[in-house]
Amino acid sequence: EDKEEDESKEEDSGSQQNRASRRKNYQRKNRNGKKAREEGNQKKDGGKTAPNKDQKESENKEKKTTKRGKEGENKQKKGRKNSTSSASSSSSDEESLSEEELAMLKEQVEQKKKLISTMRNKPWRMVKKLSVLREAQDFVEKFEGALGKGKGKKLYAYKMMMAKKWVKFKRDFENFKTQCIPWEMKIKEVESHFGSSVASYFIFLRWMYGVNLVLFGLIFGLVIIPEVLMGMPYGSLPRKTVPRAEQATAMDFSVLWDFEGYIKYSALFYGYYNNQRTIGWLKYRLPMAYFMVGISVFGYSLMVVIRSMARNANESTADGDDDNFIFSWKMFTSWDYLIGNPETADNKFASITTSFKESIVDEQESNKDENIHLRRFLRVLANVLIICCLCGSGYLIYFVVKRSQTFSKMQNVGWYERNEVEIVMSLLGMFCPPLFETIAALENYHPRIGLKWQLGRIFALFLGNLYTFLLALMDDVNEKLAEEDVVKNITHWTLLGHHNSSAGNDSTVTPAPLDPADVPRGPCWETTVGIEFVRLTVSDILVTYITILVGDFIRACFVRFVNYCWCWDLEAGFPSYAEFDISGNVLGLVFNQGMIWMGSFYAPGLVGINVLRLLTSMYFQCWAVMSSNVPHARVFKASKSNNFYMGLLLLILFLSLLPVAYTIMSLPPSFDCGPFSGKKRMYDVIQETIELDFPLFVAKIFSYLANPGLIIPAILLMVLTIYYLNAVSKAYQRANTELKKKMQMQREEEKNKRNNKASTNPMLQDLEDLLTPSAKTESPPKQVEDKKIESPNGSSPARKPGRGEALAGSPMVGGRGAAFTPPSPVFVTQPRTLGVRGPYPGQPRPWGHPLGPVPGRGRGQPFY
Amino acid sequence: MGNKQTIFTQEQLDAYQDCTFFTRKEILRLFHRYRDLAPQLVPLDYSDKPAVTLPYELIGSMPELKDNPFRQRIAQVFSEHGDGNMTLDDFLDMFSVLSEMAPRDLKAYYAFKIYDFNNDDYICKSDLEKTVNKLTRNELTPEEVSLVCEKVIYEADVDNDGKLSLADFQHMIVRAPDFLSTFHIRI
16 A cells, blocks of 8 residues: 555655645654654655655655554544643644644545546556555545545535536537437548548538528428418419419429429419418418518528638637648648548548648748749739630620520520520539639649639629629519509409499399409519529529539549540549539539528528428439549648638628518519518518507607617617727737737747757756756755754765755856756756656746746656 | 446446546447457456456457557557557557547647657657658658658757657647547547
């Protein structure tokens, strides 16, 4: 048992040993008074400064005293009155001392408990851990009982058990949570083969799927399902019926495929909804719900995007200064110890090699410069070319949209004419990005920057396409609005005529109502817009899937199987296997989402289609990647560009908010379809609800709130707040960079200092650092004790002068070399100390262990 | 509750739970993994602490370690005599340190030992070269390897002695964003 205790003392942190010796001192004080204390101090000294042999001897003695001490304690517990020899200390003194001792013991028990709970954090061998643990447990058990903590112990055990259970529960819960995340294993699989960059696309896809599920829940739960359950059934109203002229072909597949016929007159589109204020026995206010859901789709999306952006920003600033350790981190943290599959391991080896090569190229590139004029010329040229491409594609789309408007007026046009817009847009989206990439090769940017440029350009291309499409659509809408006025009159007259004719007959009491299919309709521009978006989304899905199938899968099959009978090596040569196009896929996803946001107000079913799309593309693309793609030659870190994607998404969200807001705020809704028919503007539904369903004062409050006199100051206040917060964050940023600079400078200085002093003697300097503070605090009593005790102890008498010299020398900074040169016995311990501190002789202070202030610490014991 | 196990005494299990980051169940599972490596060598009763040591060849063939370029070093660092042969205690130690619950400091300490191939308490240039060659399967040219090693020393060597001490290594590794997630074996 002694041995174990000895070990624990050696291995524990210095403070504990210190405390242990202090405890012994107290015990001895009880029995022997001053003499014992002196002895203890002497032993402490001996332990610190004497050579190894000496120390062992003293340690042995200490062990004995420990035993004796423990016995003494036991005796004290049994009967404090007949304590052995308290010659100098009175009884009252003893009381206080024992209380003090109790406190000490308590503290120590706490210490041991801490040790037990942190045992697993110690870098020791299991044998050592086990023995130290047993020793500590014995100690705690012994003294906890002695301290009258029987109940406390039970409570403590209970607490410990609960804590353990809690930890386990938390871990299980975490596991459960990770198990609940869909496709985690699929993405992990992709990640282990293709790296984090490709996986980032799938994570983005999954995130998007989550957001869309929420939107789907909102729209289906609050709009579509109530309408289907409680609204008027199909055929009850003109807007819910297929017109007579179309009924013959309304079920044809070609018509349904264009989202005409029965699909057009279903709850999936705006026009189907009735403007009845409340529906069903629940008095569900459907128009109101429709409007609020349309707004909250945007509200929720904005909130989610911005929140995740902020979180990403937080994370990226957390590991901000990573330029300092590029190679080190690659070296020491790039191997993933989780890899347990030879193929993955091969990939990992390859990707590590490429990333090393990449960094080497970076390093070399930063050191050389080329013909800067040629480079500039080429870059300007490339930008001009790309701007030409962008303008051309924009014009092409505008032209095609115009043409399609004339086509739509003609009867019996072919399939191509009807789908020209979609085809042209898809073709542009397919061929422009590779073209841009080819042109970008002229620029010879760094690959990472090149990728950002590429993303920006494709984004501009898609954006231009989108907005041209929107403008054309607006033209369409305006035309429809003009047409509507005419139709409104016709409808009015038809209904009137029908009524008159039936009234004129007056043979029957109730005139047979006009069949809803026969009532003339307005064009219902909202549904047209919705159908346009749905068509675009569906064609986008098809094009994406066909591109994957042809461009990746069939190509891979061709390369793989035709390679046996071909003139050159197909796998290594020209076609080879496709790489996964991260940027194109992410942008496709982002723009698709923009379509969904824009279209979901006029086609509530669009989100459902999108959810299906994301779900299938998760499986399909995972399969395609695993089966027919090869990992990238150029691996780029995904974590950095993630917020870039989010930024694009936010931009798209904002851009898609604009047209929807415009149509809601400034276009009159169709007179005969949709939940807002009959109102001047769509937002009137809110006013109506407030007036009819809320008490008067609410309406008053709202009218006050809607007052420009209140809104303008509120906006002003917000702007000012943003300005202020921006300024504050900038100030923080500046302070941050300043601090970083300072740290850098300090590091450099430290380095320089070390360099300069390396010529003298780093060991001696280090030693001085060690000695100075401890000598200062301890010097006067020690000197006395040294004189008294050390000479009988048998150590060499030369110690005293050596000590004195060291004390005299240490305060003087300059004179240390001279003071330390004679090989006095004080330095006999030095080899040992140096051996212990060997791993870091030149260790700078800030992250070193606090050696100075605690006397006796960091000397006689190894760090680990 | 599965109190029927007779492999360990209750005290042993408690002690192991205190000394590792594992629960009772995980310890038993690890024992079975250990035993499966050599069923004829390892007894099913560990309550009297039999001195069984499995050779490195068996340890290194575990699927968790098989593809790791540093598997030999890991086994050596955690084995008692530095030869890669492991007792059950060493085995538990190893997976405890490499579990996801282990704190960063502990992991950093052992990572340092793993990368210190010649056991001189410093990661010097030869250690770094070995590491690079293991990581890239000797696919970099010697010039590139030496450039990489020089860059690493330039970046991480705070005290300018031309090699990395434990303090240098810790200073560098605490800032690494994915150290914790990569220095981790799930078992």
